[in-house]
Amino acid sequence: MKNLLIVLLFAVLATAQPYKTRNVVIVTADGLRWQDLFAGIDAGLMKEKRAGMESDSAKAVREKFWRATPEARREALAPFFWKELAPKGVVLGNVSKGSSVKVTNSFRVSYPGYSEILTGRAQDDTIKGNTPIQNPTPTILEFAKEKLKLKRTDLALIGTWDTFRVIGEHTPGSVMINAGMQKLDLPDASPRLRELETAQFDVVPSWDSERYDYFTFEIGLAYVRQYQPRLLHIAFGETDDWAHARRYDNVLLSIAYFDRSLKRLWATLQSMPQYRDKTTLIVTSDHGRGATIEDFNGHGSKIEGANQIWMAFMGPDTPAKGEASGGDEVFQRDIAPTALTLLGIDPARYDGVLGHPIRAVLR
Numbered sequence: 055m056k057n058l059l060i061v062l063l064f065a066v067l068a069t070a071q072p073y074k075t076r077n078v079v080i081v082t083a084d085g086l087r088w089q090d091l092f093a094g095i096d097a098g099l100m101k102e103k104r105a106g107m108e109s110d111s112a113k114a115v116r117e118k119f120w121r122a123t124p125e126a127r128r129e130a131l132a133p134f135f136w137k138e139l140a141p142k143g144v145v146l147g148n149v150s151k152g153s154s155v156k157v158t159n160s161f162r163v164s165y166p167g168y169s170e171i172l173t174g175r176a177q178d179d180t181i182k183g184n185t186p187i188q189n190p191t192p193t194i195l196e197f198a199k200e201k202l203k204l205k206r207t208d209l210a211l212i213g214t215w216d217t218f219r220v221i222g223e224h225t226p227g228s229v230m231i232n233a234g235m236q237k238l239d240l241p242d243a244s245p246r247l248r249e250l251e252t253a254q255f256d257v258v259p260s261w262d263s264e265r266y267d268y269f270t271f272e273i274g275l276a277y278v279r280q281y282q283p284r285l286l287h288i289a290f291g292e293t294d295d296w297a298h299a300r301r302y303d304n305v306l307l308s309i310a311y312f313d314r315s316l317k318r319l320w321a322t323l324q325s326m327p328q329y330r331d332k333t334t335l336i337v338t339s340d341h342g343r344g345a346t347i348e349d350f351n352g353h354g355s356k357i358e359g360a361n362q363i364w365m366a367f368m369g370p371d372t373p374a375k376g377e378a379s380g381g382d383e384v385f386q387r388d389i390a391p392t393a394l395t396l397l398g399i400d401p402a403r404y405d406g407v408l409g410h411p412i413r414a415v416l417r
C-alpha cells in the first residue's frame with residue numbers, strides 16, 4: 055500500500071509541475087568504491103605492496119593525491135565532482151555520514167548491477183552473473199523510445215565492456231549500442247567517430263573483453279555532438295579492471311580521468327542548445343567492493359560491503375543540496391524510475407519495475 059501511495063504521489067506531482075529535464079545522461083564508473091569517492095586516496099592502501107603501490111610511479115601517484123583530510127583528498131582526486139557537481143546537485147552514499155545506497159541483486163557483480171540500473175529491478179532468477187545473455191527485460195532505453203516515439207539513435211549506450219551489447223536492450227537493434235572493441239553501426243557517422251572507430255583497433259587492449267575508457271568516452275562525446283540523444287548511458291570500466299589487477303595506483307589515475315571526462319561532458323552539454331539547462335546528469339556505479347588490503351580488489355556476494363554503492367544527480371530539477379547526511383536508504387533499482395520521471399514518463403507504466411523515484415533528488 056505504501057509503495058502504491060508513493061507512485062501515485064509522484065504521478066500527481068509530475069502532472070501538477072512538469073519537470074524541466076528533456077534529456078538524461080547516465081555515466082557509470084565500474085566498481086568505483088564509495089570509500090575512494092568520498093575520502094580520496096585510501097591511507098590503508100597507498101603504501102601497500104599488495105596494492106601495487108611500491109614502484110616509483112606509484113609513489114608519484116601517492117604524492118599527487120595525498121592531503122591531510124578526507125575532504126581535501128577527494129577534491130584532489132575528483133575536483134569536478136566535488137567542486138562543481140556536488141554543490142549544484144545531490145550526492146548520496148557516504149556511509150560514514152549515514153547515507154546508504156545499496157544494490158538489491160544478490161550477486162554484486164557487473165551485469166546484475168547494470169541491468170538493475172537500466173530496468174529498475176533485480177533479476178536474480180535469470181541474471182545470475184556476468185554470462186552474456188540477452189537482457190530478459192526491456193530496458194528504460196527501449197521503454198523511453200516507445201513512450202516518447204523516438205528513433206534508434208535518440209537512445210544510446212556506449213561502454214568499455216562488450217557485454218553491454220546484451221545488457222542494454224531486450225530486443226537486439228532497438229537502440230544504438232557500441233561496446234568493447236566494436237565497429238559503429240552508424241552509416242552517417244561523423245569523421246571524428248570514424249577516426250575513433252579505426253583508432254581503437256590500432257591500440258592493443260589490456261583486457262580481452264574491453265577497450266580503453268579513452269575510446270569509450272571520446273566516442274560518447276562525439277556521439278553527443280552529432281546525434282544529440284535524449285537518453286544516453288556512457289559506461290567506464292577501468293576503475294574495476296585495475297582494482298582486479300591490484301594496481302591501486304592505476305585505480306586512482308582512472309578515477310581522475312573519469313572526473314576529467316565528466317567535466318568535459320558537462321561543458322559540452324551546457325554549450326549545446328539541445329542540452330543547456332534541460333539535462334539531468336546521473337553518475338553512479340554498478341557495485342561496490344571490499345574495504346581492506348585483502349579484498350579491495352574483489353566484489354561479489356561473499357565480499358562484505360560490495361552491495362554498497364553511491365550516486366549523484368545534477369540538473370534543472372535537482373535541488374542544490376550537495377552531499378547527503380542520513381536520510382532514507384536508496385537503492386540501485388531507484389535510478390530507472392527516477393530517470394523516467396524526469397523524462398516525463400510515468401514509471402508506473404513500466405511493467406515490473408520495483409524501484410521508486412528518489413525524492414531527495416527531485417524538486
